[in-house]
Amino acid sequence: MSNVFEYAPAPESRAIVDIKPSYGLFIDGEFVDGGGTAFKTVNPATEEVLAEVAEASDADVDAAVRAARRAYTRVWSRMSGAERAKYLYRIARIIQERGRELAVLESIDNGKPIKESRDVDVPIVAAHFFYYAGWADKLKYSGYGDTPLGVAGQVIPWNFPLLMLAWKIAPALACGNTVVLKPAETTPLTALLFAEICQQADLPPGVVNIVTGAGDTGRAIVSHPDVDKVAFTGSTEVGKAIARAVAGTDKKVTLELGGKAANIVFDDAPLDQAVEGIVNGIFFNQGHVCCAGSRLLVQESVADEVMTRLKRRMATLRVGDPLDKNTDVGAINSAEQLAKIRELSEIGEAEGAERWSAPCELPSNGYWFAPTVFTGVSQAHRIAREEIFGPVLSVLTFRTPSEAVEKANNTPFGLSAGVWTDKGSRILSMANRLRAGVVWANTFNKFDPTSPFGGYKESGYGREGGRHGLEAYLKTDENGGTA
C-alpha cells in the first residue's frame, strides 16, 4: 500500500464503556464478592490494567449452582416456552441496542479489531439469541423432545468471549435449562456486562450465573455433583481432562476443541477470492480461531502464483490499535499466548520451513505478532500438526485431489476445512471425503446461528448452533431418542 494516501487514525471512542475498578461474581441475579483471590484483566494492546475481577472459590461455585438449581426448579423449567422466548428476544434486542458498547468493550479486553467485534461478533451474538428464542416454544418439533436437563455448567474461551457465551447460553435457556458460566480469565468483561443485560431484561434471578476465575474455578463447575450438563469450548488438553472428570457420572457433555484446518486451493480456483479466503481463514481474529484455516494446501501448479498474491495481500494488512476502525489485525490476547506463538514459530524455522512475515510496524507496548507464513512445510513438521492459535500460516502443496484429501485428513483434529475451486462437482466430492465438522466452499470462517458447528476426532463432540444445537440441552433419552 502507498505512503501517499496515509489513513489518519480513526479510533472508536472508549467513552461509551464504563469499566468499573472491580467486578464481583454474578450469582442469583446479584453481583457478590468472590471468595478467591481477585485477579486483573489487562488490555492486551497496551498492557493497561482494566479492572480487578473476583475469583470464584469452590463455595462460590456451589452457591451459583444452588442458585441455578433453585431457579430451574421454581421458575425456569415451569415457564412455558413462549414465555422463555420473550426473555430471550428481550436480551437479543438489548444486545443490539448496546451493540457499540459491547463491541468496544470486547475489543479493549480481547485485543480484536473493532471492525470484527462490531461487524462480526456482536451481530452474530444477537442473531444467536434471536434464533434460539424462536425455538423455545417449538421444541416439540425439534426431534429431541422438550425436556430440559437442569443446570448447565459452561466454560468458554477467550478468543470470542461474548460469541461463545451466546453459543452456550442461548440454546441452554431456550430449552429450559439454567446456567453457571465461566468466562476465560483474560476476557471476563463482556460476560459481566452481559450479566447486567440479564438484570436489565428482568431475567429471573439464578437463571444465568456468571462466575469468574481460572482453571480451578472451571474444575469446580465441571465436577460439581449438581451440574447436569457440561459444555466446554477451549483447548483439546483441557477438553480431555474434562472428559476424564465427568466419566462415570451421568453428566451430559459437549466439547468444542482445537483444530488444524486445511484450506485447500485447487488450480481452477477463483484466485483473488481464494487469497481473501486464505487471509480471512488465518488472520481473522489474529488467528485465535479454533476452526482457523491454519494449513494451506495449494495445488503445485498454482503454488507460486498463489504465494505471490498472498504475500502482496498480506503486506496491505493493517496491524495495530484494535479500536482503530481501519485495523485489520489486532493484538495477541495474552503474553502467555504470544510466547506460545513465538515458540512454535521458532520451531518451524528450526525444522527448516521458510518464514516470511508481512512488513509492518508493531506497537512497542502490548502483545503483537506480525502476520506470518511458512512455506516449504511438510506433514512431518510440528507447525503442520499442532494448533498454533495465532496469525501463522503453514503452506503445503499437493498434486491431485486424492492427495489433498489424504493430507487434509492426516491430523488428529477435524473441526473445519475449506475448498476453493470453480468446479461444483469437485466441491461436493471433497465435502464427502473431508473428515471435518464444517466444510466451507469458496469461503471461510462464515458463521450463522442456523448452521450446526462442531468437530470430528480430537476437535470434540456435540454440535452447537442450528436445530442440532438443541440436542445438547434436552433429555433425548426420555423422548424416544434422537431424531
Place this chain on the structure above:
Amino acid sequence: MTHQMFDDVVRSDSSLRRFLHGLPGVDQVGCEARAAGLGTRSIKTTAKAFAIDLAIRMVDLTTLEGQDTHGKVRALASKAMRPDPADPTCPATAAVCVYPDMVATARQTLGDSGVHVAAVATAFPSGRAAMDIKLADTRDAVEAGADEIDMVIDRGAFLSGRYLEVFEEIAQVREACGDAHLKVIFETGELQTYDNVRRASWLAMMAGGHFIKTSTGKVQPAATLPVTLIMLEAVRDFREQTGQMVGVKPAGGIKTTKDAIKYLVMVNEICGEDWLDPDWFRFGASTLLNDLLMQRTKMTTGRYSGPDYFTLD
C-alpha cells in the same frame, strides 16, 4: 499498438478465447464481500482532505445529453477549470467529457488550462454502427481537438463470443486516435458477470487501450465497487505481466464524496499509490463534483453550506 507479448494469443478467435476463458474465475460472493469490506474503511481529517482534492482532480466532468448546447458545454468547461470560484486553491478537474460535436467548443473554452477534452465516440452509447462510421466518429473528435476518446465496445459481438472482432475494433480505434488517449467502455451493466468484466479488461488492455472504463452512464447498473475491483485487479495483474500501466475509470452512479472515497481506498489497496493519479484513475461523473466541493468547503471552513452556494453546471 497491441502488445507483442500477446501475438500468439490474438492469432485466432479460438486462441483468444482459450486465453480469456483460462483467466482465473471470479467468485461473485467473495468479490462483493471484498469490495464491501474495503468500503468500511474510515477516512478522516488529513486523509479525507487529501482524498477529496485527489477526487476532484480525477473527475471527468461530463455532459452527454441530447439537449446539450454550446452554451451548456462552455459553462461546464468553465466549471472544470475553476470548480470553486470562491476558493482559488481548489484544483481543476481532469477533463470535460462531451459528444464529438461539442469538442471544438470545449477545446476553445479550456484553451491551455491543462483540463483535457474527452469525447465519447464510436456510435456512443450503443456502439451499433458500421466500423467505418465508428472510425470516422473517432477521427472527427480527434481533429476537433479531443485529447481523449471514450469508445464503446460491441457488446453484441462480445456476448456472442466473437472476441477477436472486439479486439480488432479496439485496435483500429486506437489507431484512429493518433496521439489521443483511448478509454474503452465495456458497459458492464450489459456484460453482467464478473468473469465477463475480467475478460473484457484483458481484451481491451491487449488491444492497446490506455484506460478501461465501466459504463456509458446510460445503462443501469453503471459503475459499482465490485466491478471496479475486478478491473483494478486486471490492470494490476497486466502490469505484473507486461510492465505496462493501464488506467481505470468507473463512470455513472458515483454521486457522493463518501462513494468516491471508497473507490480511492480500493485503488490504494488493490493497485497501490502508482494509480492514485488522474493519469491512471478517473471518475466519470457530473453531480459528484458538487458534493466533493461541499465536503471540501466543510473541511476548510468547518461549516456545511447548502447546494445554492455551489454552481449548477
